[in-house]
Amino acid sequence: MTTSNISELRKKYYAGDASLAEEKLLQELLLSPDAPEEWKQEGEIIALLSTPPQVVPPAGFERRLLKRLEQEPDWQAPRSRTASLPLFKHLGLATAIAASLAGIFFAVNHYSSPALTVYEDTCLNAEAAEAEVENALLFVASALAFDDMNDELGGACE
């Protein structure tokens, strides 16, 4: 920050046009060790203007403050520790997501291909498979009362 920049800030400050950030910057620059000596007093004045008055709170101030806080519903009862710890919050959320995903995975696997799990190992060889298919078709034919089903299937069904 050059001297001309500081001069520009001072002009804005005394014109009432400086922003809060510029006023703070000006105070810092005027009080910096590099600032010209004649500006230091000005920096101190600006700093003093920003200092709250040296007033002391009245007697019983803190007691009344605590009494007011005690009126809050959850002041006496300690708040849930888990609610105040972000780790527990995140763990709970992660567990819920994992459980949901596991449930979806199980449902998809269970309901999408039930026939595979029921029938896949019922036949030990080709003949047994053929026989079982024939029996199944006969059962369907009898259930639907297709009398001519046997003719179409040929003698194997006799």
Place this chain on the structure above:
Amino acid sequence: MTSKEFEEKYVCLAPRLYKVAFALLQNAQDAEDAVQETLVKLWRDAERVQQMQSPEGYIMRILRNHCLDLMHERHDETELLLAEHTVAAPAPPPELETNEYLERIIQALPSKIRKILTMRHVAACSIDEICEATGETPSNVRQILSRTRRKIASQLNILFP
């Protein structure tokens, strides 16, 4: 956060908050109420405040907003004699320190001008916030700040641009 932790961490800030509230409100009871309400609000919001990197700015903002609301409610309708106002401080006695003399100068300011100066310098209020609390226009507030700063500087023998 437990009430014990809250007490240790935030209730100890109360005297400092009181000074700022008093500077703005110029009334001990109002300043005390403002600090109480600020800390109650902070307690209700303690979980969020705890996660902030520097909660002091947030706390100060709660206090300042509360004070500004109060100031706005009790809007001082006193006419502001902008063109006429003078800083009627006596010449600096040699035994006075700069800060004591400055204090005298500020105390001699008309109350509304003192309020605007305090709002800007102590509570870091924006021009808009000052306007809202005092009912002045932005250009008036800027002009008041400009004139008051120049007068203070001239009383303290500071050469201003």
